[in-house]
Amino acid sequence: MKVSRRNFLKLSGSAFMLSMLGIDLDSIMAYAQGLRTVGAKEIISHCRYCSVGCGLIAHTSKGKVINIEGDPENPISRGALCAKGAGLIQLLYNPLRLTKPKYRAPGATGWKEVEWDWALDEIARRIKTTRDRTFKLSSKGFIVNRTDGIFCNGSLTLGNEETIMHLKLMYALGLVYFDDKSRM
Ligand code: SF4
Numbered sequence: 042m043k044v045s046r047r048n049f050l051k052l053s054g055s056a057f058m059l060s061m062l063g064i065d066l067d068s069i070m071a072y073a074q075g076l077r078t079v080g081a082k083e084i085i086s087h088c089r090y091c092s093v094g095c096g097l098i099a100h101t102s103k104g105k106v107i108n109i110e111g112d113p114e115n116p117i118s119r120g121a122l123c124a125k126g127a128g129l130i131q132l133l134y135n136p137l138r139l140t141k142p143k144y145r146a147p148g149a150t151g152w153k154e155v156e157w158d159w160a161l162d163e164i165a166r167r168i169k170t171t172r173d174r175t176f177k178l179s180s181k182g183f184i185v186n187r188t189d190g191i192f193c194n195g196s197l198t199l200g201n202e203e204t205i206m207h208l209k210l211m212y213a214l215g216l217v218y219f220d221d222k223s224r225m
Pocket residue numbers: 088089090091092093094095118121122123124125126127
């Protein structure tokens with residue numbers, strides 16, 4: 042149900058009246074919450090976004106994840122999820138999620154959608170050019186595998202293991218400037 046501002050005010054007023062009458066809204070809310078997942082399959086898992094590893098419960102129905110929430114029985118997180126974990130389902134179904142690369146040319150004000158092949162070739166070419174141009178020299182004058190000409194920002198949607206692989210690739214390329222939300 043879409044709740045308009047007007048309906049929201051009406052609902053808030055009703056909730057206030059019920060609580061004034063001594064009706065336990067917490068139990069009603071808990072019951073209503075449970076109705077969302079009636080008949081769904083429950084899968085115990087954990088959040089992949091950082092090393093805390095908060096526990097979660099995923100509910101699936103007809104082959105689709107319909108709900109993800111904190112697992113109250115998990116000894117680490119006891120039902121809590123931070124904003125990233127609480128939004129996990131968005132990784133699957135958010136219609137605003139980008140599925141193709143976008144490119145903004147130097148000096149341009151807008152982004153344009155480009156093909157993966159073009160984007161990957163372009164990234165590889167620019168990394169190679171920048172590394173060749175900015176490799177450091179050792180104290181003895183040898184070129185070493187270190188560049189401060191490139192900074193890499195990891196992705197919020199990478200899991201722990203993917204981030205480790207990503208980080209190792211960046212180190213192998215000689216980068217020293219790298220950041221990612223999985224460091225927490
Ligand atoms: S990202 Fe948040 S919910 Fe996920 S494991 Fe880390 S602290 Fe927990």
